Amino acid sequence: MPDRRPKVVILGGGFGGLEAARTLRRAEVDITLIDRQNHHCFQPLLYQVATAALSPADVAWPIRHILRLQQNATVLMADVTGIDTQQRQVHTDSGDLPYDYLVIATGAMHSYFGHDEWSEVAPGLKRIEDATRIRRSILIAFEQAEIMADPDEQRRLLTFAIVGGGATGVEMAGAIAEIARQTLAADFRRIDPRSARIVLIEAGPRLLPAFLPVQSDYVRDTLTRAGVTVMTDTMVMKCDARGVDLDSGRLDASTTIWAAGVVASPAARWLSAEADRAGRVKVGPDLSAPGHPNIFVIGDTAAVSDSKGRPIPGIAPAAKQMGQYVGKLIAARVTGRASTKPFRYMHLGDLATIGRHAAVVKFGTLRLKGFIGWLFWSVAHIYFLIGLRNRFIVAFSWFWSYLTFQRGARLILARPAEAPQER
């Protein structure tokens, strides 16, 4: 192709897709990045939006603003409906786009293990809208409990169930405990917010299985002291609008939060490619889809193993590394150089925060906990936040919360579907 610049289409503006686009900034290609949202969402801090500590705009940034100075990149807000690998075209709800190279970085969504109807009553935490929905549910539960005369119903309203003891579940449980015990403590007259029950439910034998057992024990103790009821080896049988059925009995709750599992976006179906149990495309050593050397699948959508055969976790650094690898590979191919070096994942570490002053860190050989762990966690997250402005605002919000125990974004916004038009 002497005259025409190769077309690179990237699906998804998350960590992987954005990194692929940025890595190609000096390449002689025309990049089109397509996302259904106009913003990149910094998912690791989404739980802080759900717990009213940060505003949505503090953890999200318009994709086209991030790429505004990269002249070889065009950003389109559209829904991908399919891929024609024969004609090399991406179908969207706004028309078709031809590609020479395709990067699929469409991420994952929550998996309810065959019970999709639970998503109505037990939202997960993937998008900004999920976070504001959960924030609304938590805050409104306290409001309704203040009005409620029936003590049983009051108790149900003040019970919060979190399903899944990974990093998101632990962070949500710690943050809700903080809201109940500190933020709201003085704000009500009829109820005592400190009596709220926060129940963290984990099917496996311990919290945070990616960490060391001694760290899991520390997290469990810290959460328990903060007022969280931790239930391990406990299965959820059913979720409904008024609570969850556990294998150990019924738990009535106002809010159920799903942090138990994810399934990849439908890339495997688009490509008619083989997928693993979580729906992820089994890619080759260069992250290309089987039989499609010009189509790459990265991030949570790809099933990749590290050099020791262990699956690569669905976390931001992994997605970024894959995006960078594919960006470099395409840049090399375009100039005629062949890059045959396989993708190699470098695990930086694991971080999870439990709340004020407490976090666990497993970083190389480094093991941290408590206040030092929390400081490490804070600095790492602020450092990786995109956009200078957001770093300032997030740092300031945290410092402020730290001093005052307050949370700045305690808004209950009507869901427009149920909002009356004229009042």
Place this chain on the structure above:
Amino acid sequence: MPDRRPKVVILGGGFGGLEAARTLRRAEVDITLIDRQNHHCFQPLLYQVATAALSPADVAWPIRHILRLQQNATVLMADVTGIDTQQRQVHTDSGDLPYDYLVIATGAMHSYFGHDEWSEVAPGLKRIEDATRIRRSILIAFEQAEIMADPDEQRRLLTFAIVGGGATGVEMAGAIAEIARQTLAADFRRIDPRSARIVLIEAGPRLLPAFLPVQSDYVRDTLTRAGVTVMTDTMVMKCDARGVDLDSGRLDASTTIWAAGVVASPAARWLSAEADRAGRVKVGPDLSAPGHPNIFVIGDTAAVSDSKGRPIPGIAPAAKQMGQYVGKLIAARVTGRASTKPFRYMHLGDLATIGRHAAVVKFGTLRLKGFIGWLFWSVAHIYFLIGLRNRFIVAFSWFWSYLTFQRGARLILARPAEAPQER
């Protein structure tokens, strides 16, 4: 009533209701403040949320947090459905509440002059939800224009109609012009955001009729230079999803914003009291409802005139003054002192900003415009913002926008009704 503390029920946590509650903080009364929202909204800055400069949480604050240290005040989030003046009870969707004194401060909503169906296609700007809806509409118009091939449709998408040339209309027009000309200027590849048409439509002969004619001329000139098309003496005949019919012809637009008129909340109906054309209750000199010396109507819900017979405008300082007056009056009555001094309104001034560096101020004998006016406007608004934290964040956000021309809250959030559950 020797043993029982008198019950004061306040309906509405806006400027008037909140000020009434605070004024009663040392009175021997039990206050219950009821609002359908959990937050007090700083309406004068709502247009900045609608134009992506501030986050919702920057201009709103939980009512119960504001009153958390005032032990004689209880805050309930509930919907008022009616008032029984015989039994002295307020009916809400969560039960009945008895009162000895009632303060009605339920504000106003947009008036579509008998065309309520226009509210679907031409939202006003009263609630946080209105602001995020308008923000979504403006930002998505640019996104769709970038995808659109048809030039006529592209032109329609990049046309924004604002109905009403008062302070809100002027501020919205100035802010949208700034978004198109500066914030988004470099972010698109296929469209030039600077080609957007912003049309400000006013039925009367000039913008900002509360100001001096020379100030109206200044505002018109400044807006025109900023790229706004100002149409005075122009009537809107009909609003639909694709634009507005004017008496001078058709204007196709992607977004129509209604800033043309308000009507009071249904307090007059609840009380079977006489109302003026805007639905406001005609109150006595002590702001009590006719025939109900223990029921007071304040803020945008009341029709009051100043000492010269001119109607008191529906602005925050007027509502606050009425709230303070009624609070003092109830505090006096409770201790047996009779306060017969009628309410007296003190007009502080009028402020309106046109955008970066430009505002008009009419404050006592003071007349300001341009940069000095804008500084005065900024300081006044930050000063009146509730909550120390919000002052910091708003000041920082403005300073940042001023330096960078950027806006921090450019989020398009799905309206949950149309959001797919699982993607």
